[in-house]
Amino acid sequence: MIMKDSERTDNYDKIAIDTSQKYKGKIRTLPRVPIHGLDDFSVLYTPGIAAVSKKIASDDDLVYDLTGKWNSVAILTDGTRVLGIGNVGPHAAIPVMEGKALLFNYLGGVNAIPIPLNVKNNDEFITAARAIEPYFGGYNLEDIESPRCFFLLESLQKQMSIPVWHDDQLGTASIILAGAINSLRLVNKKKEDARVVFNGAGAANIAAMYLFESAGFSKKNMIAVDSRGILEPERKDIDSLMLKNPWKYKIALETNGDRVTGDVSNAFKGADIVISASKSEPGTVKSDWIKLMNKEPVVFALANPLPEIWPQDAKNAGAKIVATGRSDFPNQINNSMVFPGVFRGVLDARSKGVNFGIMVAASNGIADYVENPDYDHIVPTMDDLELFPQIASIVARKTVESKLARRTDTQAGFLRTATEIIESNRKIYNKLFDEK
Amino acid sequence: MVNYKIREMEKNDMDEVMDKLLRLKNLNAEFDYALKVSSGNEAEIKGKLDKIIDDKENHIALVIESNNKIAGILISDIIFRIYYDPKYEARIREFYIMPEFRARGAGSALIDEFKKIVNKREIKMITAEFPSMNIIAVNFYKDLGFRELIKIYAKVD
Numbered sequence: 001m002i003m004k005d006s007e008r009t010d011n012y013d014k015i016a017i018d019t020s021q022k023y024k025g026k027i028r029t030l031p032r033v034p035i036h037g038l039d040d041f042s043v044l045y046t047p048g049i050a051a052v053s054k055k056i057a058s059d060d061d062l063v064y065d066l067t068g069k070w071n072s073v074a075i076l077t078d079g080t081r082v083l084g085i086g087n088v089g090p091h092a093a094i095p096v097m098e099g100k101a102l103l104f105n106y107l108g109g110v111n112a113i114p115i116p117l118n119v120k121n122n123d124e125f126i127t128a129a130r131a132i133e134p135y136f137g138g139y140n141l142e143d144i145e146s147p148r149c150f151f152l153l154e155s156l157q158k159q160m161s162i163p164v165w166h167d168d169q170l171g172t173a174s175i176i177l178a179g180a181i182n183s184l185r186l187v188n189k190k191k192e193d194a195r196v197v198f199n200g201a202g203a204a205n206i207a208a209m210y211l212f213e214s215a216g217f218s219k220k221n222m223i224a225v226d227s228r229g230i231l232e233p234e235r236k237d238i239d240s241l242m243l244k245n246p247w248k249y250k251i252a253l254e255t256n257g258d259r260v261t262g263d264v265s266n267a268f269k270g271a272d273i274v275i276s277a278s279k280s281e282p283g284t285v286k287s288d289w290i291k292l293m294n295k296e297p298v299v300f301a302l303a304n305p306l307p308e309i310w311p312q313d314a315k316n317a318g319a320k321i322v323a324t325g326r327s328d329f330p331n332q333i334n335n336s337m338v339f340p341g342v343f344r345g346v347l348d349a350r351s352k353g354v355n356f357g358i359m360v361a362a363s364n365g366i367a368d369y370v371e372n373p374d375y376d377h378i379v380p381t382m383d384d385l386e387l388f389p390q391i392a393s394i395v396a397r398k399t400v401e402s403k404l405a406r407r408t409d410t411q412a413g414f415l416r417t418a419t420e421i422i423e424s425n426r427k428i429y430n431k432l433f434d435e436k
Numbered sequence: 437m438v439n440y441k442i443r444e445m446e447k448n449d450m451d452e453v454m455d456k457l458l459r460l461k462n463l464n465a466e467f468d469y470a471l472k473v474s475s476g477n478e479a480e481i482k483g484k485l486d487k488i489i490d491d492k493e494n495h496i497a498l499v500i501e502s503n504n505k506i507a508g509i510l511i512s513d514i515i516f517r518i519y520y521d522p523k524y525e526a527r528i529r530e531f532y533i534m535p536e537f538r539a540r541g542a543g544s545a546l547i548d549e550f551k552k553i554v555n556k557r558e559i560k561m562i563t564a565e566f567p568s569m570n571i572i573a574v575n576f577y578k579d580l581g582f583r584e585l586i587k588i589y590a591k592v593d
Binding site: 234236239240243249252253 | 535
């Protein structure tokens with residue numbers, strides 16, 4: 001299995017480089033308005049356009065009606081944690097950001113623009129991010145190292161009046177929650193009682209713990225494990241965590257109500273769900289640990305490209321439901337299920353922000369979208385294209401209820417808007433690439 | 437609200453106090469490399485603590501408990517100020533609250549009790565020492581009405 005996987009990966013690598021060489025970038029700007037000749041620029045540009053500027057100058061909110069701000073998202077990165085390859089810097093991050101921009105557009109009809117930043121520290125990042133706000137209706141932070149990503153997300157969410165999202169935290173957390181909701185339905189357990197182990201305490205799992213709490217899971221029933229073992233309030237390095245990673249510190253203080261300590265296997269005893277976002281190496285989660293879990297255990301082994309335990313090994317150890325980050329196994333936990341719909345929704349509501357309440361609504365929506373969930377089908381797949389407008393309408397409506405929306409509508413109205421935008425956008429792809 | 441009990445430090449507390457003291461020193465080390473904790477001095481530290489607990493004339497040492505478990509410690513020296521008035525000062529040298537009891541009233545309760553004891557002994561001045569970079573401590577004491585008095589500059593060759 002490992003061999004086959006590595007061959008497949010090598011093949012993808014080669015095609016990716018060839019494609020990049022051939023097309024020299026994956027996105028470009030195209031007009032939304034018809035242009036038939038240079039005469040049109042008297043209206044699209046000067047002199048006519050000054051009248052539009054004057055209108056916005058007299059009423060700032062009109063920027064959403066008269067420009068592309070309503071549908072534009074900046075993908076901000078400093079290139080400090082690009083995919084699994086690490087701190088490669090802003091230039092090397094561009095291919096990834098372009099791919100993300102394409103996903104935003106293809107699935108959500110969003111105009112997303114890669115903005116890799118040359119910044120040395122958090123203050124520079126925040127200053128740069130704040131400075132480019134005028135054209136954007138939302139920000140997506142991408143591939144930023146932990147714990148810096150927590151600080152940047154928290155600071156920008158406080159300071160900006162547009163939604164700020166960090167996909168590696170919030171997108172991944174939302175799809176994990178959606179998968180957990182359907183898993184619990186299948187094994188007939190209640191979220192209030194579910195004991196959840198979060199193996200790995202990086203961006204996604206820390207965000208997931210806060211999100212699970214918002215969704216009604218009990219923090220006391222959660223146990224977090226990092227590379228140094230089980231997190232608990234008396235761990236020897238707790239003060240160091242307080243200074244270096246206050247988000248993880250808070251998790252250490254608030255979770256693990258039973259004060260489980262010692263070997264990692266102790267965390268698995270009696271657990272209902274394990275969410276592993278840890279080392280990409282089979283064997284990181286051991287079969288013996290799964291055997292210690294409560295009846296009908298649920299195992300999410302989400303490390304990419306190689307899961308912490310192969311699905312079959314987890315099943316052999318007793319796991320009832322297994323999910324991974326990969327598309328070649330059932331139950332792929334993939335944040336691409338989340339962000340296109342979430343952004344379509346917050347943009348359509350012209351939202352001032354995004355919060356855990358909105359995310360929980362999105363996760364519930366994703367879980368509900370799967371009509372007849374079974375052990376091998378707890379989350380939608382990338383083929384479920386109707387998911388995105390559906391999630392958009394749920395998110396937009398929740399944004400209105402959270403009093404964050406600048407534009408209000410019914411859920412049915414938002415669904416029509418989102419469907420229309422995404423479908424008409426996809427028609428452009430057909431026109432661009434249909435050779436017939 | 438958490439229920440706390442504050443009492444004088446006793447020799448029976450030694451193991452738990454040592455744990456808190458080492459946590460404090462390791463925390464201090466996070467702020468400055470000149471405060472790097474040396475290892476292998478536990479016997480000497482215990483000896484010093486023994487003397488402090490015995491010498492009630494020159495030290496006030498307290499523990500704060502929650503459910504019979506030590507949640508924090510305070511160790512102070514009583515200093516005679518030969519040049520200045522007021523003549524006596526109670527200086528907090530070691531002060532540590534376990535993380536889960538922070539921001540839950542344990543720290544200020546311990547300081548309040550300390551103040552009462554100091555007042556009874558007619559000591560008019562309380563000071564506290566901690567690493568310059570420890571902003572959390574700065575804010576804690578400022579909130580209690582303390583202000584900066586003396587600075588210590590270091591040069592390590």
